[in-house]
Amino acid sequence: MVEVTKLIHKYLRHDKKFxxxxxxxxxxxIMLGALVRAIDRVGYSKDEIVMVSGIGCxxxxxxxxxxxxxxxxxxxxxxxxTGVKLANPNLKVIVVMGDGxxxxxxxxxxxxxxxxxxxxxxxxxxNSVYGMTGGQFSPTxxxxxxxxxxxxxxxEQAFKISELAVTAGAVFVARGTVYHAKLLDGLMEKAFLxxxxxxxxxxxxxxxxxxRLNRMGSAVEMMQWQREHAVTVExxxxxxxxxxxxxxxxxxxxxxxxxxxxxxxxxVRKWSQGVVKK
Amino acid sequence: xxxxxGIEVSIAASIAAKLARVEVIAAYPITPxxxxxxxxxxxxxxxxxxxxxxxxxxxxxxxxxxxxxAAAGARTFTSTxxxxxxxxxxxxxxxxxxxxxxxxxxxxxxxSSPLSIWGxxxxxxxxxxxxxxVLFCENGQEVVDSIIMAYKMGxxxxxxxxxMVNLDGFSLSHVIEPIExxxxxxxxxxxxxxxxxxxxxxxxxxxxxxxxMPELYTEAxxxxxxxxxxxxxxxxxxxxxxGKKFGRYYKPVETYNTDKxxxxxxxxxxxxxxxxxxxxxxxxxxxxxxxxxxRLFRPFPSDELMSALQGKKKVAVIERVMPGGAKNSPxxxxxxxxxxxxxxxxxxxxxxxxxxxxxxLPEDFQQIYNEMAAKEKxxxxxxxxxxxxxxxxx
Ligand SMILES: Cc1ncc(C[n+]2csc(CCOP(=O)(O)OP(=O)(O)O)c2C)c(N)n1
Ligand code: SF4
Ligand SMILES: [Mg+2]
Numbered sequence: 001m002v003e004v005t006k007l008i009h010k011y012l013r014h015d016k017k018f019x020x021x022x023x024x025x026x027x028x029x030i031m032l033g034a035l036v037r038a039i040d041r042v043g044y045s046k047d048e049i050v051m052v053s054g055i056g057c058x059x060x061x062x063x064x065x066x067x068x069x070x071x072x073x074x075x076x077x078x079x080x081x082t083g084v085k086l087a088n089p090n091l092k093v094i095v096v097m098g099d100g101x102x103x104x105x106x107x108x109x110x111x112x113x114x115x116x117x118x119x120x121x122x123x124x125x126x127n128s129v130y131g132m133t134g135g136q137f138s139p140t141x142x143x144x145x146x147x148x149x150x151x152x153x154x155x156e157q158a159f160k161i162s163e164l165a166v167t168a169g170a171v172f173v174a175r176g177t178v179y180h181a182k183l184l185d186g187l188m189e190k191a192f193l194x195x196x197x198x199x200x201x202x203x204x205x206x207x208x209x210x211x212r213l214n215r216m217g218s219a220v221e222m223m224q225w226q227r228e229h230a231v232t233v234e235x236x237x238x239x240x241x242x243x244x245x246x247x248x249x250x251x252x253x254x255x256x257x258x259x260x261x262x263x264x265x266x267x268v269r270k271w272s273q274g275v276v277k278k
Numbered sequence: 279x280x281x282x283x284g285i286e287v288s289i290a291a292s293i294a295a296k297l298a299r300v301e302v303i304a305a306y307p308i309t310p311x312x313x314x315x316x317x318x319x320x321x322x323x324x325x326x327x328x329x330x331x332x333x334x335x336x337x338x339x340x341x342x343x344x345x346x347x348a349a350a351g352a353r354t355f356t357s358t359x360x361x362x363x364x365x366x367x368x369x370x371x372x373x374x375x376x377x378x379x380x381x382x383x384x385x386x387x388x389x390s391s392p393l394s395i396w397g398x399x400x401x402x403x404x405x406x407x408x409x410x411x412v413l414f415c416e417n418g419q420e421v422v423d424s425i426i427m428a429y430k431m432g433x434x435x436x437x438x439x440x441x442m443v444n445l446d447g448f449s450l451s452h453v454i455e456p457i458e459x460x461x462x463x464x465x466x467x468x469x470x471x472x473x474x475x476x477x478x479x480x481x482x483x484x485x486x487x488x489x490x491m492p493e494l495y496t497e498a499x500x501x502x503x504x505x506x507x508x509x510x511x512x513x514x515x516x517x518x519x520x521g522k523k524f525g526r527y528y529k530p531v532e533t534y535n536t537d538k539x540x541x542x543x544x545x546x547x548x549x550x551x552x553x554x555x556x557x558x559x560x561x562x563x564x565x566x567x568x569x570x571x572x573r574l575f576r577p578f579p580s581d582e583l584m585s586a587l588q589g590k591k592k593v594a595v596i597e598r599v600m601p602g603g604a605k606n607s608p609x610x611x612x613x614x615x616x617x618x619x620x621x622x623x624x625x626x627x628x629x630x631x632x633x634x635x636x637x638x639l640p641e642d643f644q645q646i647y648n649e650m651a652a653k654e655k656x657x658x659x660x661x662x663x664x665x666x667x668x669x670x671x672x
Pocket of ligand 3: 098099100125126129131138
C-alpha cells in the first residue's frame, strides 16, 4: 500500500463516513491530511486522542477521523475540551475550529484557554468567512471584502488570530497555509509535542463562498494567492515593514515556556493535601 | 388590484421587516434563518431601507444589541433559530423585563444534541415563558402579516413587550409561496413610527434595568405579567384593524371544519396545513374532524380556546417537541389544565410528530383520527408515557 493509503486506512473512517460534505477543492481536506500525517509522526495512539470540534465546515472534521471525537456546539469546543483535559490529563486533546468558532462566537473561550495555558492544541482553519452557513461576515473577514452580510464592503478591521493568541498568552503559536502543506505538517507536529496551549492557524480558502463573492477565482487561484502573500518568519526578518504590508507571516511565531495549568493545579492540590510542603 | 407573487417565505419575511421600516437589525447567521438576514443585509446595503445592520459575533450579542437599540428608541428586528435562540435565552428576559418591543422571527429548528439543522419546536418551547408575545404562522402570508402586526402589538403603550413570530424551518422558511406584499404606503398608514415611552436620551436621562430589591421585584414582575395578559385585547384589536386595512383577518385561535366535528386536532405552525389536508381527505370518507389552530401562544388564549372546544369530545394535541420528562408536551399540559379548571371532560391524546425534520404526512393525521375514533371510552390515564411518538423506531 502506498503511504497515503495506509494513513487513510489507519486514521480515517473511510468506509463509514465518506464521501465527505466539503466542496471539491476546499482546503479543509488538505488540513486534515496534514493533521493525520503529523499525528502519525508524533506517534500518538488513536485511542489516547480526543478530537473536539464546534460547528461549521471545519467543525465537521471529527466526523471523518477514527479517534475519540466530541462534536459540540458552535463556539464552545475549547470549553468542552478544557473539561476533557482536566478530567483526564492523560488524554491528548486536539480542538479543531473554524475562524467563526474560535474568534467570533467562541472568542472568549479562546483568549481564556490561552491565558490559562492549558495543555490543549487548537487548530483553527481561517477561511475569512462563515463557510457552512453561506459565506457571511466573520471577524476575520478583511476590511473592504464582500460577504453575504457585507454586501458592498466590510467596514470592520479583522482579527489576526495568531497575534491574538500570542498576546493572550499561548506558549506556542504557528501560522501556515493549506498551500504550504509540508510546512503545515511540521507546524502541527511541533504544536502536538508542545506542552501547554498551542495554536496552529491554518490560512485556507472558501472558494465557493468568499472566493466567488470577491472574484478571487478557483481554489487553485486562491491557493496561488496564499503562496504570493505568505512570507516565512525567517524571510520576514530580512524585510522592511513596508514590504510586509500586504503579507502575512507563516511559521512559528512564538515558542516559549510558561507554567502549565494542570501542573500548577496539581501542585496546589498536593500542598492542600499536605503531601508536599509549599 | 391586489396581486400575489411567488416568493420564498424567508425573503418575504425580510421584506416585511423592511416594510415595517425597522431601524436597527442585529443578527448572527444560523441555518435555516440565514436567508432572512442575508436579504436584509442586502436591502440595507442597497439603500432600500434606512437602517443599521450590525454584524454581531453571536446571538447573545444580537439580542443584547437589539435591547440597546430599543433602549435608545429604535425599532429593532432580529431573527434566529435553535441554538441561537438558546444562546439568547438570558437576554430574552431582559427584553421583556425592560419592556422593549423588539420583533424576532424565529425560524424553528431542532436543538442539539444530536446535531440537527431540521425543523421542530424544541427551540421556541424552551423560550415560551420568557415574557414575549408568541405567534405561530401556518403559511408565508401569515409570516409577512404577523411581522407587520407584531410591531403594532408590541409598541402599543398598553403592551410594550417583545414579539416572537415563529415560522417552521425549511418546511415554511425555504418554500416558495404565493404571497401578497402590501405597499409601503399601506403599511405606513397602518403602522406609525415607533414612539417610545422612555428612551436613553441626554435631554431626559433615565435608568433602565436597575436593581429590584425584594420590596419591588414582585411588583415589577406583576406589572409585566399584567401587561402580557392584557395584551390579548390589543392583539385582537390589531388583528381586526389589519383585517379592515388589508382584507386578511386573523384571530388568536382559528378553526377549520369544527362546526360538524366533535373530534378536533390542535396544532401549532405549518403542520396545520397538512392537518387540513387530512381533514379534507377524511371528509371524502364520510368522517368529520376539525382543527383548532393556535396562532397566538403567549399570552395563552384561554377564552378563545375554551369556546372553540365547546361541544368537542375528542382532542388530539399535536406537538413537535419532546416533553423532556414532563407529563406531556407543553401545549397538551396547558390545554389539560384549562379543561380541568373548566370541568370539561375531553378524551385527549398527545401526539409528538416531526422531530428534527422527520416527515409528517396527512396520512399520519388520518391514522390518528382512526385510532382515536376506534376507542370509544376514555381509557385510564397511562402512568408512564401519556403520549405517542409518531413513526418512532423504539
Ligand atoms: C449558537 C449558534 N449560532 C449560529 C450557528 C450557525 N452556524 C453554524 S456554523 C457557523 C459559522 C461557521 O463559520 P466558521 O466557524 O468560520 O467555520 P467554517 O464553516 O468557515 O469552517 C454558524 C454561524 C450555530 N450552529 N450555533
Ligand atoms: S463552503 Fe467553503 S469552507 Fe465549506 S466546504 Fe465549501 S469551500 Fe470549504
Ligand atoms: Mg470560517
